[in-house]
Amino acid sequence: MTTVFPSLHEFNLNNGLSSTREPIRRTLSKMKGMFHDEAAFEAQLANGDSLLYEFYDMGVPDSEKDVAYGTSITYPGKVGDEYHMTKGHFHTVIDTAEVYYCLRGHGYMMMETPEGETKWLEFLPGKAVYVPGRWAHRSINVHPTEPLVTFFAFPGNAGHDYGTIESKGFRKLMVERDGKPTVIDNPRWNG
Numbered sequence: 001m002t003t004v005f006p007s008l009h010e011f012n013l014n015n016g017l018s019s020t021r022e023p024i025r026r027t028l029s030k031m032k033g034m035f036h037d038e039a040a041f042e043a044q045l046a047n048g049d050s051l052l053y054e055f056y057d058m059g060v061p062d063s064e065k066d067v068a069y070g071t072s073i074t075y076p077g078k079v080g081d082e083y084h085m086t087k088g089h090f091h092t093v094i095d096t097a098e099v100y101y102c103l104r105g106h107g108y109m110m111m112e113t114p115e116g117e118t119k120w121l122e123f124l125p126g127k128a129v130y131v132p133g134r135w136a137h138r139s140i141n142v143h144p145t146e147p148l149v150t151f152f153a154f155p156g157n158a159g160h161d162y163g164t165i166e167s168k169g170f171r172k173l174m175v176e177r178d179g180k181p182t183v184i185d186n187p188r189w190n191g
């Protein structure tokens with residue numbers, strides 16, 4: 001059995017970053033195939049492999065008795081008309097839940113079940129989104145200039161299943177239409 005000691009970590013309320021731990025960073029090139037406009041993606045990548053989001057793995061044991069937690073920071077911008085977002089995933093232990101509390105910015109949590117139900121909920125500072133077990137989830141930043149900063153917590157044994165989203169995509173996408181965030185059916189959804 002791993003012995004876990006009480007620990008203290010700091011996450012900056014403004015930029016979401018921790019001074020006590022290194023984040024995991026995902027740049028544009030790690031998101032190949034995720035955005036619906038492939039041409040816009042390639043054009044943007046040719047201009048540089050910019051940082052899209054970063055988040056923390058605090059290294060808690062991967063036991064159902066433990067709680068994985070940290071911040072997730074998605075930077076503003078779009079690829080074509082599609083807002084910056086995380087890759088998104090189901091949990092490997094699919095019925096494990098997760099909670100997100102928004103500290104800064106404006107965005108949405110896009111969710112869907114394997115059966116095809118979809119739901120998106122708005123992130124604004126002070127709002128908490130509960131993602132029940134079985135719902136794939138992806139954070140989306142719709143603010144023109146500010147990072148989307150959330151604090152998350154989920155069971156330590158949940159794991160990340162990226163394969164399903166990588167091969168099928170999400171059923172719904174968040175794009176800009178007439179200057180506003182708009183949800184559309186994913187034209188490339190591959191279920």
Ligand SMILES: O=P(O)(O)OC[C@H]1O[C@H](O)[C@H](O)[C@@H](O)[C@@H]1O
Nearest residue numbers: 055071072086087088089152160
């Ligand atoms: O794992 P991604 O879909 O790339 O999203 C990045 C991260 O977002 C959130 O912060 C989740 O709680 C993390 O577990 C996840 O890894």
Ligand SMILES: [Fe+2]
Nearest residue numbers: 091098137154
């Ligand atoms: Fe998750």
